[in-house]
Amino acid sequence: MAVPVARRLFTVEEFQRMGEAGVFPEGDRVELLDGEIVELSPIGDPHRTSVMMLTTRFGALVAGRALVSCQNPVDLGRVTQLYPDLALLAPLPEVYRTRGNTPEDVFLVVEVADTSLAYDRAKLARYARAGIREAWIVNLNDEVVEVYREPQGDEYARRTRAHRGEHVTPAAFSDIVIAVADVL
């Protein structure tokens, strides 16, 4: 039965209050997309391995120039708080401790996609809209890393794909080189 419901949407503040009040059981993976609370699929073994490899590589290479944020929230305005698999943020821990981040603090977000590819593509539009400078999708199905740069409205103007045997480099840190094969 299709019911004409006015679904209640939430702000980031309300979403966080829910978490603090224990509404989401331990291990429940949720994020806030345009006011809607979205349930994320459980992380499978290839996905988590890719995230670990990315975290390790970036951790070794950023060397104090950025914070490596792994499956943590990134604030994208009043009604959206997403949990990218990895993000590189400006090294401002004192700021984040009290008021979270702004989109300007984010150098790069990375989503690892296997079963979640359609949803991860949809999230790209939110990253672009918030002005996040660069986003990657580590596409485990196609064995490529999709690189998105130059946010413009709901899209990224520049898109490239890097295959096994190739390397990817974030625009903000030209000396950081990640071999695609290492993170697939």
Place this chain on the structure above:
Amino acid sequence: MAVSVARRLFTVEEFVRMGEAGVFPEGERVELLDGEIVQLSPIGPRHGTCVALLTELFVAQASRRLLVWTQSGVNFDRRTQLEPDLALLARRVDVFRVAGVTPADVFLVVEVADTSLAYDRAKIARYARAGIREAWIVNLSEEVVEVYREPHGDEYAQQMRAHRGEHLTTAAFPDITIAVADVL
């Protein structure tokens, strides 16, 4: 953009916890329908007056046999807690105080509809499915009271409309009489 998201659904317990944590501002009207948090439209003066008149008439005639339950939650299942405008309940006060109200306790639910008619009709289906014996919609736009009896699946087998000048009684308590004109 249409995104296929797995919207997080909530249990009654989680919904109640949100309320206790102050997620919903004072005066906001929400209910939980099949795990979705639904925002109810604000109660306008005509709607509010109708509920007040109904309450007065039912309280005067219930004479401590019944409890008149106004704009409070009734638990339907693990993921549904609705707030009918008014319900006549068995006087199981000690149970209600601890465990809340379930459909088995309900003799009659009344929804007052002005702008909310489509949603109230959808709720009628939910009331039927839960086996609630009788439901009324006070339809302020058309100046009738719609009476639904004999729940059968998602519908009521018996449906009638009472106009100004007519009187209504409840199936469970034939001595309780309401003049349609008194509540419009």
